[in-house]
Amino acid sequence: EDKVVQSPLSLVVHEGDTVTLNCSYEVTNFRSLLWYKQEKKAPTFLFMLTSSGIEKKSGRLSSILDKKELFSILNITATQTGDSAVYLCAVASGGSNYKLTFGKGTLLTVNP
């Protein structure tokens, strides 16, 4: 059975701190790994990663994938209160039938 495990489950930091969120996976026939941010209801897309070692960057957020060790990290530098959210990692896998397996998420709280 495909598994995606995120750590930590929750994290409380102060504004300006840098955080690293982890996502490890065990799936059959890996296709891509995606990061989403969920603030209230609808998740919003952050990154899609398919190749090892290539960092994706968007402002203060960056992510990298290690397909050998089967994990990804999401870094957020100079955190702001608006970064408070649940960060979801999902892995797409499969042959002719793709499926998407989500981790339980990391709840990030950024205090002023």
Add this chain to the structure above:
Amino acid sequence: KAGVTQTPRYLIKTRGQQVTLSCSPISGHRSVSWYQQTPGQGLQFLFEYFSETQRNKGNFPGRFSGRQFSNSRSEMNVSTLELGDSALYLCASSLHTSGILNEQFFGPGTRLTVL
């Protein structure tokens, strides 16, 4: 451009009933996926449609079904509702053929409560 819309936003049903949820994707998007989110299980993939065909499917029983129309709007049906079906049902649309492999845009969800 309007985002993904879902109707209704809230729904209360009783065990044994059936329910139909609707999703209108972003204009031009032909891939629509459905997800169930509960506190215990988190976000789980139900199925994905592209051009009126179910392309991918998660591990849910046959009580959960869906369809997509020629205008890309999609409906999800749950028959013989159980208490455990109480959840937030999210739909997402994508420009890509296999949206679940790529960037998707999520709707606000339908909160289903089964009594």
